Amino acid sequence: MSHEATTGNAHVAHAHLDSHGHAHAHGHEHHEQHFITKWIFSQDHKVIAKQYLITGIIWAIVGALFSVFFRLQLGFPEDTFPIMEKFLGHWAKGGKLTPEFYYALVTMHGTILVFFVLTAGLSGTFSNFLIPLQIGARDMASPFMNMLSYWFFFISSIFMFVSLFVQTGPAAGGWTTYPPLSALKEASLGSGLGMDLWLISMALFVVSQLLAGLNYITTILNMRTKGMKMTRMPLTIWALFFTAVLGVLSFPVLLSGFVLLIFDRHFGTSFYLSEIFIGGKALSHIGGSAVLYQHLFWFLGHPEVYIVMLPGMGMASEILSTHSRKPIFGYLAMIISLTGITALAFVVWAHHMFVTGMSPFLGGIFVLLTLLIAIPSAIKVFNWLTTIWRGNLKFTVPMMFALGFVSLFISGGLTGIFLGNSALDIHLHDTYFVIAHFHLVMGVSAFFGMFAGIYHWFPKMFGRFMNNTLGYIHFFVTLAGAYLIFWPMHYEGFAGMPRRYYDYSAWESFKQFGHLNAFISVVVIIVFFTQLLFVFNFFISIFKGRKVTNPNPWGSTTLEWTTPLHPGHGNWEGDIPEVHRWPYDYKDDGQGNDFIPQHIPLRPGEEEH
Amino acid sequence: MSGLIVTALVVLVFIVIYQIAKASELATILRGEEKVKSQTNRLMAWLMVAFFILGMIGIFKCHESLADKMLPESASVQGDHYDTMLIVTLALTGFVFFVTQILLFYFIYRYQSTENRKPYFYAHNNRLEVLWTTVPALALVVLVVIGLKNWFTITDKAPDNAMVVQVMGKQFNWLIRYPGADGVLGKTDFRLMNDANNVMGLDWNDPAAKDDIIIENGEMHIIKDKPVQLVINSRDVIHDVGLPHFRMKMDAVPGITTTMWFTPKFTTDEMKAKTNNPKFVYEISCDQMCGKGHYSMRGTVIVQTAQEFKEWLDKQPAYYANVQKAAAPEAAPAEGAAPATPPVGDSTAHKAAEGATAHK
Numbered sequence: 029m030s031h032e033a034t035t036g037n038a039h040v041a042h043a044h045l046d047s048h049g050h051a052h053a054h055g056h057e058h059h060e061q062h063f064i065t066k067w068i069f070s071q072d073h074k075v076i077a078k079q080y081l082i083t084g085i086i087w088a089i090v091g092a093l094f095s096v097f098f099r100l101q102l103g104f105p106e107d108t109f110p111i112m113e114k115f116l117g118h119w120a121k122g123g124k125l126t127p128e129f130y131y132a133l134v135t136m137h138g139t140i141l142v143f144f145v146l147t148a149g150l151s152g153t154f155s156n157f158l159i160p161l162q163i164g165a166r167d168m169a170s171p172f173m174n175m176l177s178y179w180f181f182f183i184s185s186i187f188m189f190v191s192l193f194v195q196t197g198p199a200a201g202g203w204t205t206y207p208p209l210s211a212l213k214e215a216s217l218g219s220g221l222g223m224d225l226w227l228i229s230m231a232l233f234v235v236s237q238l239l240a241g242l243n244y245i246t247t248i249l250n251m252r253t254k255g256m257k258m259t260r261m262p263l264t265i266w267a268l269f270f271t272a273v274l275g276v277l278s279f280p281v282l283l284s285g286f287v288l289l290i291f292d293r294h295f296g297t298s299f300y301l302s303e304i305f306i307g308g309k310a311l312s313h314i315g316g317s318a319v320l321y322q323h324l325f326w327f328l329g330h331p332e333v334y335i336v337m338l339p340g341m342g343m344a345s346e347i348l349s350t351h352s353r354k355p356i357f358g359y360l361a362m363i364i365s366l367t368g369i370t371a372l373a374f375v376v377w378a379h380h381m382f383v384t385g386m387s388p389f390l391g392g393i394f395v396l397l398t399l400l401i402a403i404p405s406a407i408k409v410f411n412w413l414t415t416i417w418r419g420n421l422k423f424t425v426p427m428m429f430a431l432g433f434v435s436l437f438i439s440g441g442l443t444g445i446f447l448g449n450s451a452l453d454i455h456l457h458d459t460y461f462v463i464a465h466f467h468l469v470m471g472v473s474a475f476f477g478m479f480a481g482i483y484h485w486f487p488k489m490f491g492r493f494m495n496n497t498l499g500y501i502h503f504f505v506t507l508a509g510a511y512l513i514f515w516p517m518h519y520e521g522f523a524g525m526p527r528r529y530y531d532y533s534a535w536e537s538f539k540q541f542g543h544l545n546a547f548i549s550v551v552v553i554i555v556f557f558t559q560l561l562f563v564f565n566f567f568i569s570i571f572k573g574r575k576v577t578n579p580n581p582w583g584s585t586t587l588e589w590t591t592p593l594h595p596g597h598g599n600w601e602g603d604i605p606e607v608h609r610w611p612y613d614y615k616d617d618g619q620g621n622d623f624i625p626q627h628i629p630l631r632p633g634e635e636e637h
Numbered sequence: 638m639s640g641l642i643v644t645a646l647v648v649l650v651f652i653v654i655y656q657i658a659k660a661s662e663l664a665t666i667l668r669g670e671e672k673v674k675s676q677t678n679r680l681m682a683w684l685m686v687a688f689f690i691l692g693m694i695g696i697f698k699c700h701e702s703l704a705d706k707m708l709p710e711s712a713s714v715q716g717d718h719y720d721t722m723l724i725v726t727l728a729l730t731g732f733v734f735f736v737t738q739i740l741l742f743y744f745i746y747r748y749q750s751t752e753n754r755k756p757y758f759y760a761h762n763n764r765l766e767v768l769w770t771t772v773p774a775l776a777l778v779v780l781v782v783i784g785l786k787n788w789f790t791i792t793d794k795a796p797d798n799a800m801v802v803q804v805m806g807k808q809f810n811w812l813i814r815y816p817g818a819d820g821v822l823g824k825t826d827f828r829l830m831n832d833a834n835n836v837m838g839l840d841w842n843d844p845a846a847k848d849d850i851i852i853e854n855g856e857m858h859i860i861k862d863k864p865v866q867l868v869i870n871s872r873d874v875i876h877d878v879g880l881p882h883f884r885m886k887m888d889a890v891p892g893i894t895t896t897m898w899f900t901p902k903f904t905t906d907e908m909k910a911k912t913n914n915p916k917f918v919y920e921i922s923c924d925q926m927c928g929k930g931h932y933s934m935r936g937t938v939i940v941q942t943a944q945e946f947k948e949w950l951d952k953q954p955a956y957y958a959n960v961q962k963a964a965a966p967e968a969a970p971a972e973g974a975a976p977a978t979p980p981v982g983d984s985t986a987h988k989a990a991e992g993a994t995a996h997k
Contacts (some may be wrong), residue, residue: 354756
């Protein structure tokens with residue numbers, strides 16, 4: 029059957045996206061897309077995922093480099109580092125970082141890592157890549173909106189990047205940018221043009237997240253292939269679904285907080301400002317509340333923690349199960365605990381504000397709700413442990429990272445119980461204990477989830493493997509480094525050592541940690557170069573990695589591995605497979621395999637799990 | 638130029654490492670992939686065991702070297718309750734930490750892939766789920782009960798005999814105000830502030846303000862065993878009064894007045910003896926990011942006996958008298974000098990710690 033003869037136009041090949049039935053007929057017509065539509069303004073969810081990932085990697089390098097700079101200052105406050113002047117110019121004259129830029133670096137490190145890397149880079153990558161592939165859809169509900177979401181993120185990135193170079197420096201009020209510090213130019217250099225650019229960038233970022241989130245939710249709810257009931261979705265999809273729900277419901281509140289801040293900065297309103305004397309004069313603002321901003325910020329800020337955490341949880345569940353050759357334990361309990369975490373995430377935000385002078389009664393309520401959220405987290409940990417119990421553990425690189433994820437999640441999660449309990453939070457609030465807590469749990473642990481995902485799905489993304497030896501080096505150095513950096517910080521926190529200090533040497537109460545700070549800084553530098561090794565491995569493996577020959581290299585049950593080695597736009601060449609079973613049927617299929625993919629019909633007499 | 642060389646060097650090292658790594662993978666294929674895979678698997682299991690053992694030794698060593706630096710002796714009555722609660726929480730979470738990490742690494746070692754291992758198809762068990770829902774829930778109930786009890790005690794009203802001291806944060810130091818002989822903090826208005834002669838915006842139309850004492854170097858004197866209530870606010874951006882030795886902390890927010898109270902247990906001299914450190918001093922750290930001088934926003938607390946405190950206080954001149962004296966030699970009162978003009982509100986009826994409970 030010669031289709032070309034009847035149409036004479038290769039562009040009809042697009043039809044394979046619309047109609048499953050005729051896909052074969054069009055298969056051989058795959059026309060060469062223009063470079064720009066294929067790789068730049070692409071609407072293919074797989075390409076957009078890679079765009080998110082690579083942008084995220086670039087941002088991660090910038091954010092991590094900033095931490096190296098400020099760790100040099102913290103570890104060696106007496107010394108000068110001429111190399112810093114090369115990078116930072118007049119902000120580090122003679123190799124000595126200025127306090128203004130120290131605070132700018134701290135602020136940008138937080139903003140970049142939390143939003144650009146662990147939100148856009150993480151859920152942007154894996155929601156885009158996995159949702160259509162794992163639920164059996166040819167693309168997102170709206171590929172165009174999906175493309176827009178990336179490009180909003182891109183423009184947002186440009187604004188943030190430009191802000192690094194303005195004369196007064198980028199925003200420097202901490203990643204939470206509390207007013208009045210962030211609202212008044214007189215208060216800090218970073219509250220000038222840098223702060224405006226920060227706000228514009230973040231507003232665009234919120235737009236990008238909303239476009240993306242709505243798309244993810246719609247796609248998951250409406251575009252599952254035949255037989256893919258909600259209760260047959262892999263846990264990755266459940267986790268990414270709740271991630272999107274969290275974002276869609278809480279990012280708008282953050283945006284409203286930013287809009288009010290812009291008004292206070294430029295249009296003379298007093299939403300957050302009251303009774304301020306600064307720069308030698310009293311301002312006219314009266315009646316606003318600086319605490320209002322904190323409520324608006326943390327209404328996103330706390331769900332944001334779970335936006336960062338949930339994708340890792342989902343991917344770790346999937347990867348632990350696959351590489352243990354054993355079903356995930358408590359599939360339903362996992363879904364219920366994800367639901368619980370999502371619901372509770374919206375009602376715990378004020379535990380970031382126990383020392384703002386809030387009503388003690390309200391504080392009590394937030395203690396209760398906050399500690400409640402530890403229960404679903406505990407359930408997940410025990411389910412992961414039971415998943416690997418009596419498994420047949422294959423220590424591939426993704427498996428190592430998933431195991432590291434569990435270890436770090438426990439270590440970082442437990443300290444949340446200290447901080448969520450208001451009476452204990454009083455002394456620990458804004459100390460290094462907090463730094464240790466959230467870096468372990470939503471920093472490194474989330475990164476381990478992301479690394480596990482990258483190593484696991486790299487073969488699907490690029491048709492090649494990443495180098496294993498480098499992967500193992502990356503794993504062990506990063507895991508050991510994470511503990512060496514953050515474990516001792518708990519001790520500094522117990523001593524009350526405040527975060528966001530440029531120099532501790534004048535403080536009788538905190539200067540005993542000088543050697544420890546130097547030690548931590550040295551480890552940071554080693555870990556930083558190990559991450560560069562990962563980046564190197566990532567990019568070189570795209571072109572030179574060992575080629576994948578088996579379309580299902582890990583022996584996994586989910587649908588993405590039923591696509592061709594190099595899936596085109598539309599994912600499956602023929603019909604989309606139909607799903608007949610749950611995603612974790614790791615058992616004997618009677619033919620020598622230890623797994624049964626989701627699209628294999630039930631055998632006669634076999635009962636569905 | 639040296640930057641370029643360093644970059645080139647790093648890239649070169651990476652390429653060398655990569656080539657070695659790649660060669661080892663090629664060798665793998667030559668030696669038979671399955672065989673090498675199982676060797677690698679065993680190696681990784683052992684490396685994880687090694688990591689666990691080294692980690693545990695590391696935790697022990699870390700504790701050994703930092704234990705005496707971590708938690709300074711509690712210097713307030715409230716701090717003692719705090720420390721008890723901290724130890725209970727540490728014990729409970731520490732137990733969970735060790736049990737779960739041991740299980741994790743033991744399973745990694747015990748269930749590493751071997752040729753004959755048949756994974757156990759075990760998908761769910763509701764009894765287990767109930768077990769590990771209720772046990773953590775019960776443990777958390779214990780922590781919540783202890784926590785809320787302490788929380789409501791700490792945030793309760795200060796005792797009637799508490800002395801009142803105002804702490805005002807500004808970029809980048811602390812201003813301390815005592816009510817003076819009348820025991821009443823005079824009225825303030827931020828529109829009356831100026832750095833020359835009215836740093837806290839005292840309203841001179843209020844007689845209660847005229848005997849108020851302001852300490853501008855951030856040195857707060859308080860009395861041993863006497864509860865002290867701090868009335869806290871800020872002149873410009875948000876600061877935070879952090880008192881690590883007393884286990885206390887409260888934000889200083891412009892436009893909002895916050896309070897906290899505690900009872901110091903040891904005088905500064907006693908702490909010097911206890912810590913064996915003649916330079917020991919209670920410090921006030923700013924714990925809320927407030928701008929470029931945040932890290933240097935240091936105040937001190939001197940805890941004294943009642944007698945020592947009285948002697949010290951008697952030597953402090955009232956702020957009003959002080960600025961009058963400073964202004965006098967320069968003849969004519971400079972603009973904005975005391976007494977300032979705009980009277981705000983009723984200057985007779987007011988209470989100590991005005992606005993102490995203003996935030997609702």
